[in-house]
Every structure is written in C-alpha cells, then in structure tokens.
Amino acid sequence: MRKEYLTRALTSAALALPGIAASLPAMAQMAPPEKLTVGMKWLEYQDYNSKNELMGVRAPYVYMEAPLNEHIGIEGSFLIDAIAGATPMAPTASSSSSGSGSSTDTSSSASGGGGPSRSAFTSLMSAAAQALTTEAGSTSSSSGSGSTSDVTDNRVAVDAKGTYYFDRAAVGLGFAHSRESDWQSNAGSLDLRVATPDNNRTYSFGVGFTHDAITSNADPLLDETRSTWEGMFGITQVLSQTQLIQSNITLSYGSGFFDDIYRSGDVRPGERLAGAWLTRYRHYVPAFDAAVHVDYRLFLDDWGLSAHTAELAWYQPIGDDWIVRPFLRYHSQDKVRFYDSAAAPTTGSGSYTNDPRLGSFGALAPGIAVEKRFEDGWTLELHAEYYERNANWHLTGDGSNGLEGLSAYVFIMGVRKSF
Amino acid sequence: MISRLMILPVFGLLMAQAGCTDVQPWEKQYLAKPIMALDPDPQERKLRLHVYGTREGAFGGYGVGGGGCGCN
16 A cells, blocks of 8 residues: 555656656657647648659648647647649550540549539638649640640548547547548547556557548549448557557458549459558667657558558757657558559459559658757748659569659648647 | 468567566656657658558558548
8 A cells, every 4th residue: 555655656756747747648648738739731742753743742731739628638630632743644455545534653543623513611622722733624745655644633631539538548539531523531530548557558449430432533423432440459568768669450441442443444352451560669869869760560451462661760859949850761562463564454354453552662761850949839840751662672672563663752841839 | 361460469469578667657758758759740640641652552550540532
C-alpha cells in the first residue's frame, strides 16, 4: 500500500515536470490537446517521365485540433486536391485519343467536367479548386513516340474526429468524406487505446469502414461501388529511457469494383484482402540532443503484391527554435499476379492490368524538412522531397520489364498557430 | 495469401517480449521530447502518404478510416 502510494506520488511529480506531461504522444496521450491549434499546409507536387512533364498537384490543406473540456478533444481537416497536367496515354491495343480517357500513370482516374449531379457544396468547392488549376478540361496531343493527355481534376476531402479520454484510455470516433467528379467516398472509424498502469505499454485497436461510389466521365452508364472493412491492432512499448517502439497490424478487406475505368482492358478481381505491418522505432541520442526515427512496413495482399517500405530520419534540434530533419525513404514492391506491361492482355481471360503502380519496382525518396518555432505560438514548416521510381531499383533487381521510370518533386509549406 | 499473413501475428509475441525495461515516469524526459513522438507531424504524413498512394500499390498501416480516393 505504501509502495503504491509512493509510486503514484512520484508519478504525479514526474508528470508535473515541464515537457513530460505536455508531450506524451510518443506513448499514449490520454488527455485532450492542451490548446487550440489551427494550421495550413500547401502541397506542391510535380512528376515527370523521360519525355514529359506529367501531373501536377496543388493541395491546400487546413486543419485544427482543440480541447472541448478536460475529457474531450476534437480535430478536423479540409483539403482541396487540384490536379492538372499531362499524363501519358496507355499504349492500348484499342487506343483512344480522347482526352478524358486512358492513361498509364495518372494520379487521378478522372478528368474535369461531366460526372454526376453535384450539390451546392460540391459546386462551391469545385469552383475553389478550379481556381487552383492552371487550366480546365481535357485535351490530347502527341509528342514524338509518346502521346499525352491533358487532364484536370479536383478533389475535396473533409474529415473530423472526436476523442473521449479516460485516465488510461481513449476512445475516438472519426468520419471522412471525399468527393471528385467521378468518385465519392465516405468512411467512418472507431479506435480505442488503453495504457498499462505504468504507461510503458499501450494497446491500440481500431475498426473502419469505407464506402466508395464510382462513376465515369467517359461512360455515363458506369455506376459501381466498393466497400472496405479495416481492422487494426497495435502495441506501443517503452524499451528504455531513450528507446520506444510501436508495431501495428492492419488488415483490410475490400469488395466491389477495383478496375481502373480509364485504363483499357483493365480488369481486376472483385475482392482484395490486404495486410500491413508497420513498425516504428524511436531512439534518442543524448550526445546530439537528436532523435533517430526508423519506420518499416511490410505489405501483403491476395493479389500477389508484396512490398517493403523503410524510412530513416534524423531529427536534429538547433537551439530552442529550429528542427532540421533529413530523411530517406525506400520502397520496393513485387507486382500483382495479373500485371503485364504489354499493351493488351496476353491471356485470354481473367484479370489484367498494365498499371505501373501494380508492377515490380523500387523507389527512393530523399528529402529534408525544416521547422522554425516562434515565441508567440507560430510555427513555420518547409518540406522538400525528391521521388524516383525505377524498375532496376527493385529489392532483388527483379523489376518489371517495360515499366517506365518516374521522378517527382514534393514541396510542403506549412504554418500553424497555437492559442 | 492467408498463409503469408499468418506471419503477421508473430509480431504480437515479439512485442510481448519487448517490455524488458521498467522505465519510471521520472525517467521519461527524453521520451517526452516532441522529436521522439511516433508521429510528430500527422498532417505532413497524411499528405505524403497521399502522394505515395498515387504512385505505389501498397497502402495502410497508419490507422483506419482514412477514406477512399479515385487516385489509387
């Protein structure tokens, strides 16, 4: 009894120390955020292949988090994804020159215009998104051996989440909605975190459901759906005074329509069972007052795709106000069983895709991020990253023949203010 | 596929064995630093995962209920 009292007293005293109670997201933050925080980020993305400048994305992103009372915290975000640029057209056997159609590597399956009837809300958001794109509509052109299609598209996404905090547990309920001209998605989630009495281990559980409604700007008769269930279990464990590890397993099962509607001949199975095992390790280095972050994800699915993704980052504070973070990400994946880089299916029946995202390749992404904090609660963030995908960079050197390389620049600028 | 996924629960056993050190609350000043957070900038992660999701076939692992997108 006396020992328990002593432990509690010491725990309370420790949590009262500056910097300990304020930031325990590393373990289980079993309390609402202390302050209202409002922020905005701006994503600039541009990719290229060997011949063309391809898709560009501008995505302003606004977010907030706030405490409602001592037990409840809320958070939410709003994103406009404005996509514009050229995409290489699929080398299909029955190639279409329509600007609203085929592509081998588009970041969106849709082009601007058309689509289902829209609500006033969506029209307003689309108008805002259109203002971010350099041009509207779709055209096609040819350059040398490769033809491209100019496309634009806008996506609007909102999400919100509320979390109720107990002494050593938290329950969160979330909702997300995303809409573009040929795609509408609604998702809900429920998650639970429970910490052990010593706060050295946290168990996480989560379930989620997503319903997608899919139409086509090229085929007004297309009206499909997809439903996806997700389940997640994770453990976060303090290993020592300077080490922390988390491991999560997420299983998802989707059923419905998976075909790429703008990729000629693309036929995919009507179900997909996938598992992702993510492990995150954090190690504080006292000699440099820095932290090493190591993330690794193993992905497997019943389409035959397997992938290894690893990221190494070094968080280096400089003085009290600056944090510099160089990082390197590597991704390698094995193709799905029905991937074939040929222009048309080589087998008479069954599933087929030439989507390079489902082929075998490796990808490297080095980058650097800088954060500057100001005394009055403002924080400025800059993130620059280069991404390159190459079939020869596959983990075992066994990339897909004919898979075209791709390079991209990613810039994220952000500002946030805590009140 | 099922047999391949069977390796995943092994992580639970590994993690169960990982808690080998009993760290007291007053010994967590390093773990409490913002740079030691598992997810120091969730919004940035969200944007980056969106970019990767449009270029790669793998997904997930960071949570549930993110919603779908026509881009992948």
